[in-house]
Amino acid sequence: MKILIVDDEDMQRDILKGFLRKKGYEVVTAANGQEALRRFMELPFQLVLLDHRMPDLTGDEVLANMKAINPLVRAIMITAYGTVDTAVEVMKLGADDFLEKPVDLVQLLDKIQMTEQHIIVEEEAADAADTLDQSELPIKIVGQGAAMKEVLSLVRRVAPTPWSVLLRGESGTGKELIARLIHLLSPVSDGPFIEVNCGAIPENLFESELFGHEKGAFTGATSNRRGRFELARNGSLFLDEIGELPLSLQPKLLRALQEKQISRVGSEKEISADVRVITATNRDLRTLVEQGLFREDLYYRLNVFDIELPPLRRRKEDIPDLIEFFLEKYSSRPVVFGADAMTTLVKYSFPGNVRELEHMIQRTVTLGRGRVIQARDLPPEVRYQQVTEEGNLVERLEAVEREMLMSSLEKNEWVQTKAAESLGISERVLRYKMKKYNIKKNLIRR
Ligand SMILES: Nc1ncnc2c1ncn2[C@@H]1O[C@H](COP(=O)(O)OP(=O)(O)OP(=O)(O)O)[C@@H](O)[C@H]1O
Ligand SMILES: [Mg+2]
Known part of the structure; x- marks a missing residue:
């Protein structure tokens, strides 16, 4: 569990931090309300320990702001002896519980463990509710199997927050689709969804593409141009194939994300660019970091929350639903899949994942003439590549x-x-x- 400690007294912060880290919690501290809110935007904390009385923002003000970002956050308020004495008053402040100074560490641990229990129960309940909720997604996503349900449940939880999301998965697993879904379920869904394919932009044009340029900034810059960051203001910026981002440009992106400010190429003027960032990659960014090809600080900045999209061969239970979905999408006449064609497809390993299946269905219904699609109508790679994965x-x-x-x-x-x-x-x-x-x-x- 990630815990944020907010207290203006250095000693108090250090004692609590040392104690909770030893108990195995991930702990971050902040010395005042403003810093606390910044940290809170960066990482998904589940629990906040808040000093009630601080010089700038008081504990309850800080908490109100945090709840606006993540209504599910739990808080324990730490109050001076005698200031609040009933649980009702604490609840009025928005906290779940309180402790009086000096903090009794045993009691604190007890309350934290209780909070953890609550969170588990709530998550289970949320999971159950998610299952009921499936039809209400703003775009059609096939995935009744456990693996995709898990993905959708994560999406629902992270979409309302301001955190950067990193989507990992092989080619064709639906990363872009999920990125769009996150945007549509987010508070900025009315704003634009701007995509940048980091693998497709030549290195020398990248900066101008991302941040824009002023007329005359370089040869060929014949007019002012807004970059993708600017276009994504009040919306989401989807950085696809982030693993392909050249090392030379990574510090610039990091700076834009940290400071939420950009400047166009050829201009000194700072432009505010507060955007929700979603990234995707089919490469293993950790390995790239180890090889020195991807900056570690940028990796942590982008990977506040990561969602892995499982390859289709590991969620074969979704194949029949996907087939039906794509048949409806591509077929102008009534077509069904024969049992043997279905079995053949379910056995196939789909190296190109959902996209490969989609293209296959499209091609098959276009070329096939009968009402029932048979195994022999399927493309050769499916029919011949069935070297079994099982057996002695x-x-x-x-x-x-x-x-x-x-x-x-x-x-x-x-x-x-x-x-x-x-x-x-x-x-x-x-x-x-x-x-x-x-x-x-x-x-x-x-
Ligand atoms: N669960 C799903 N339900 C319906 N359609 C899906 C699903 N997953 C993927 N698709 C479809 O499969 C195709 C490929 O998906 P998408 O482009 O999102 O994959 P990707 O992971 O971004 O691939 P790449 O890494 O190659 O860019 C799209 O047409 C998308 O609509
Ligand atoms: Mg994609």
Whole structure:
């Protein structure tokens, strides 16, 4: 659990921090209300320990601001002896509980553990509610399986906050779709959603693309131009393929994010650019950090909250729903998937994930003519690449052998002499193997 301690007394802060870190909590401290709010924007704290009386903002004012950002945050108010004595008064201040100074550490730990219990219960309840909520998403996202439900539940929780979200996942797993969903569920959903594909912009144009430029700033800058950061004001900035961001530009991005200020290329003027940042990558940023290709400070800045999108092969339970969804989207006539076609697809490993499935359905319904799509209507990579992932050596070898026989026979239009020749075996051996595997012409492959 992440805890934020807010207290203007250095000693008190250090004692609490030392004690709670030893108990295994992640602790960050702040010396006044303003600093506390800045920290709170940066990280998802679940609990705040607040000194009630501080010179600038009082504990309850700080808390009111925090609740506006994250209504679920828990707070324990630390009050001077005798100032508040009933739980009701504390609740009026918005806190869940209070402790009097001097703080009794055993009591504190007790209250923190109780808070943790509450959070667990609430999260479970929220999960249950999320499940009921699914139909109300602003865009259609298929995912009834446990893995996607978990993703959607995280999305619902993080969308209302100002935190940067990092979406990780292989190509085609739906990172962009989820980024749009986060935007649509966020408080800035009325604002723009601006995308930057960090892999597609040449290094020398990047700065101007992101921050804009003034007329005459460089050759070719014939007029003033606003950058993506500026365009995303009061909305979300989606930095796609962030792993491709050149090292030379990373300090500039970091600065923009930290200071929420940018200046156009060729101009000194600071422009405010407070945007919700969502990033995505199919690379392992941690490894890039270790290799010195990605700045660690930027990584932490972007990775306040991360969501991993599982590859399709690990959530095969969603394949039938996705097929139905894409059939509806792409087919102008009523089409259904035959059982064998469905089984064949569910077995396939989908290296290109949902995008590959989507294209496949699109192509299949366009090319196919019948009402029922059969396994033989599916593209060859699906039919032939079914080298099983399960089974012992003999089973796997047999599966490979069967696939090779089938594919060779199909390619050679079932002319056995030709198939045998291409396989480098005699016709007699081919016939023997066909019998062994029960391979017949017109038999539907599974
Ligand atoms: N759960 C889902 N439900 C419906 N459609 C989906 C789902 N996931 C992905 N898609 C669709 O699959 C396609 C690929 O998704 P998307 O572009 O979001 O992937 P990506 O992770 O950004 O891929 P890349 O890394 O290659 O950019 C899109 O057309 C998207 O609408
Ligand atoms: Mg993408």
